[in-house]
Amino acid sequence: MSNPEELEQIDVHKAKALIEGGKVQTVDIRDAMAFHEAHISHAISVSDNNVEDFMASADKEKPLICYCYHGISSQGAAQYFKEHGFKEVYSIIGGFEEFQKSYPALIQPARG
16 A cells, blocks of 8 residues: 555556546646646646635545646645645646647647
């Protein structure tokens, strides 16, 4: 059994499977401009400005996937969410950049 404080890093393929299964919440911790330009479909932009609101309204029993640009910052964010009661938290290895390369069809472009 894994340590409850450990967070799991997942590759883009497992992230895609979880996202397509529809049973996860996905948060994008990149800056608002990057999120507006493109993000993983159904992701929510979470920053210091709205993290409290997100945590108050999110389902902490539902798995949570965090991603950033390259998969580094999202590890800290995932740990933060884990420490604040989320049961199952993942960080995408390679972040948005890797996910976008592998699954461009799952990227929501900016609305023009």
